[in-house]
Amino acid sequence: MLEAKINITLKKTIADPQGLTVKHALESLNYKEVQEVRMGKHVTVRLDSADVEKAKKSIDAMCRQLLSNPIIEDYSFEIKEL
């Protein structure tokens, strides 16, 4: 069994109104040191497979095909054995 942890983030050039709202909320809670907040997704996928190299290709394809929007998002992932 393998587990992939995928982080999907908005590209730097894309505006993030949700992140801005969270930043303002943190400021109003007196966290004055906050400069920027960006919101993204964290997806955990468990695979019934033992082949890490094959799993890397598979997860990469899932990210491009379904999990992320490559026009506005970047993704990165790491795979570990369970």
Added chain:
Amino acid sequence: MLEAKINITLKKTIADPQGLTVKHALESLNYKEVQEVRMGKHVTVRLDSADVEKAKKSIDAMCRQLLSNPIIEDYSFEIKEL
């Protein structure tokens, strides 16, 4: 400048209908090896600070106070200098 990368995940005992929907979508795209999908949040916070220990405490407080719901979610983070 410090950057914190925070992962917020649903606790294991909490049902994740969004993750289940994504699992079914991946299966319908012929990724038969997928066993489980869990959806979470990935938050990037930039801090105008150079004190990593202080930043750790600050980010931990932000997670408890605003970013996560400790009843149903777990969180983890790492902080690096930019």
